[in-house]
Amino acid sequence: MPDGNRSNADLSAAIAEAEARFIAANPKSKARIEAAGRVMPGGNTRTVLHYSPFPLGWAGGKGNRLIDLDGHEYLDFLGEYTAGLFGHSDPIIEAAIAKALRDGVVLGGPNQYEGKLAEAICARFPSIELVRFCNSGTEANMLAIQTARFMTRRDKVMVFAYGYHGSVFYFGDKAGQLNLPIPWVVGDYNEIEGTRALLRQHAASLAAVVVEPMQGSGGCVPGDPVFLAMLREETRKAGIILIFDEVMTSRLSPSGRQGALGIAPDMTSLGKYLGGGLSFGAFGGRRDLMERFDPYRDDSIAHAGTFNNNVCSMAGGLAGLTQVFTPAEANRLNALGDRLRDGLNKLAARHDIPMQVTGIGSLMNVHFAKHPIRKPADLHPADKALDKTMQKLMNLFHLDMLDAGIYLARRGFVALSLPMREPDIERFEAAAEEFMATRGRVLKAALEA
C-alpha cells in the first residue's frame, strides 16, 4: 500500500475506482490527448487544463452546457475560469462578433468599437480614467507594472504569496519558474501589520503593489477590506502605485470588487470576460499616469501590440458589457453565487463533512478542510501529508462531480455564467450532497488519519 495507512488506502481505492470509470466512459478524450501528445508536451498548451487521468476534450457548448468528444453533456460550472461569463452562445454577443467578422478584420487601423468599449469600461470602473487594450490579463499586468516602474523610476514590485497575475507572475508553490526577472517583494496576503512593516521597509524603492482584491487562483480567498484599505493608505503616503488586478474580480459587482469595497486603486488590470469571450486584456487608471501614452506628446510612452484593438474582441466586449452584463445582471449573478455557496456550506454542516466553500458572489472554491480559511497559509498546511490528502479529496470530488454531469476545475474552482438559474444551482447542490453521502466516511477517515 503506497499510502501506508488504512484510511488513505480507502481514499486511493476510491480514486482508482473513479478514474477507471472515467477512462471507460471517455475513449475519445483519451484518444485526443494521445494524438496531441505526439506534438505537444503532454498534449497540453495551458497547464491549468490538465488533470489526471486526462482532461475531457470539448466538442462544443451552448448556453451553460458543454458537450464532450464522447457526446456527454455537462453543466458548465467552470465558466472558462471567469472568461466564460456570457456562456457559450449569447445571441447578442454572437451577432456583434458575426457583424464584426462580416465587416472585415485585421484592418490595420483604429476601428469603430475600441473607443466605445473604453468609454463603457471607464463608466463602469470610475478609478479608470484612461484605458488601453492588450491581449490577455498577463499582458495587462505586465504593462501596468512596467508603467508604474517607468513613471516612479523605482524598481521593486510588491506581490503576495499565492497571488496569480498571469503566466509570468505566479507566486504559488512552484513560483518563479517562468516569472519575469523583476525584483519582487513578496508579502503575506491579509497579514496587515507584517505587510505594513514590509511596505515601509521597502517604500523608497517600491514602484507598485499588485494585489488581487480576492485571490482567485489561490483558492478564492477574499481580501480583508481592512488589509486592502491599509494597502491604499500606505501606498498613497509613499507614492507607490497601487494596482488592483481585477482580471477575475471585476465581475463581482457592477463596478468590480473596487466598487464594492469603495477603494480606488491607482491602476487596474482587466481581462477575461471583458472581451466578450475572446482574447482580451486592458490596463488603465489615473489620468496623470495613463496620459503619458498619448502619442501626440513628445515624451509619450510607446505601447505596441498588433492585436491590441482586434475587432472581434472589441465588438464582442462592447456588446457584452453594455447589453448583456448590465449592473442588474451583475447583481443577479452574484446573488445566485452567494446562494450556492451558502447552500453548499449548509449541506456540509448538516452532513458533518469537513468541506467548505470560500469566495464572493459568482466565484467560489470548494476546499476539504475544517479550519477557517482566511489566509492562503490556511490552504497550504505545513504538514505535507495533510496537503496531499486534501488534494486527493479534491481529485475524488472532481471525478464524482464529472460523473454527475457537473464540470468544474480540478482545484474546486467554480465560476457561474449568466445563463445560470436556480435549477442549475440545485443540480450542483444535489450532486455535491450525493458526494457527501457516498464518500463522507472515506473523507472523514482520510482527514482524521
Ligand SMILES: Cc1ncc(COP(=O)(O)O)c(C=O)c1O
Ligand atoms: C487575477 C488574474 N490575473 C491575471 C490573469 C492572467 O490572465 P490571462 O490568462 O488572460 O493572461 C488571471 C488568469 O487567470 C487571473 O486570474
